[in-house]
Amino acid sequence: MIHKYQYRDQYIVMDINSGAVHVVTDIIFDMLDHYKEKSVKEILELFQFKYEKNQILEAAEEIQYLIDNGMLFTDDSQITKGMLEGREAMIKAMCLHVAHDCNMTCKYCFGGQGAFDGQRSLLSLETGKKAIDFLLEHSGSRRNLEIDFFGGEPLMNFNVVKELVVYGREAEKPLGKNIRFTITTNGLLLDDSKADFINAKMDNVILSIDGRPEVNDNMRQTVNGRGTYDIIMEKYLSFVKKRKGAYYVRGTFTRENLDFSEDVRHLAEIGFKNISIEPVVTDPLRSYALQDEDKETIFKEYDKLTDIYLEYANKGEKFEFFHFNIDLNQGPCVVKRVSGCGAGTEYVAVSPEGDIYPCHQFVGNVAFKLGNINDVHFENRLYDEFNRAHIYNKEKCRDCWAKFYCSGGCHANAFHMNHDIRQPYELGCELEKKRIECAIAIKAIMSTDQ
């Protein structure tokens, strides 16, 4: 399977099963539509008025070279069922909900303004420690483990976060594990003392903000209905100035800011170097929900964002846009690409009550509750269901060119839109494909410029 597309003046060809990507001339781009079905003689006739004979013959030799060397029209024989479904159950990543409460009332919140459709509550230190013990106990042979302190707003329960980091650092030692701590915050309670702790102890920090002041304040408000931009921006700038480790400013775009490339530009202009702005996922009946008819507008916006990205890179002020990051030389292995995000298998979310769910977006949905960290004999009853929800078992993914990049998409989005984790959320797929095309085009343009 190949996928070919033109981006500005770049002709790009992706060999899906091998991961090879080629930038080609217009002759090759045209010929590839026919190369498998027609002989070279027939192709010569087809393009006799467009290209010279020797040009076509030369191009045919180059195409054949790629085929002979496993870089074009390859099959997927390297992937086996045993590789995907015969894996031992191990949990390596936990989204730990330290606060089911929030000091903001963001309109698009999938967590029900912090409470996740339940009671407002904070994680106790005791339950938090048990959650860390649970992760260590169920991590099998995995060394690198991850805990993301999530909410609601985790800074509302920061003393517990601090104690848990100290506890985790001690508990990992005798087992030879390495826990990577991340925190996702809305920034309202960020102060120098918390910033210093986070800078010293957290491997990654996600700072939520949507972009321009009016865009952010439209969605992200305090409980009193006030905009939050002015409060959090000052704190984020001061934090990032001191930050030595990884961080992302992360926001959401909705139907109310389809010109979201300007939000990315705004964040880049201010000086943030790691930016993620994601499409809102919500009930399609909400006024701010993205609709199928917005697709073309959003595509054009990703093109604009590509230009902005290149503009900043060219003037020596490069920033990272999370969904344009792509490592073409050493990305994830094929097993990870087929199996996806790991929700419900190697990734779980834990509520303040210690209840375990396949991921943060399933928290509160009892049909997906996997158990509790206090269960003496925990067995993930949905392991097989999630483990088998890989791209070869999803009808819409099997023949999709993007399958090794998105890895089947988000299970939670699929469930919330189609009530089936094997039925991907179609608009999400379309946007993902566009982002991948932009990301690879950036690589192609940069490689041509070099």
Place this chain on the structure above:
Amino acid sequence: MKNIKTIAKPTLKKVAGKGCGECQTSCQSACKTSCTVANQECENTKRR
């Protein structure tokens, strides 16, 4: 080659058994709502 510049090698053909699983979970980095796996880094030094 005159007509083709390869910018990514066929890395998916390098099979790493059942995967070492030491890489970061995509939703733990900066995602949380829209899955992209290909933008994660491989941490298996033996694959390099």
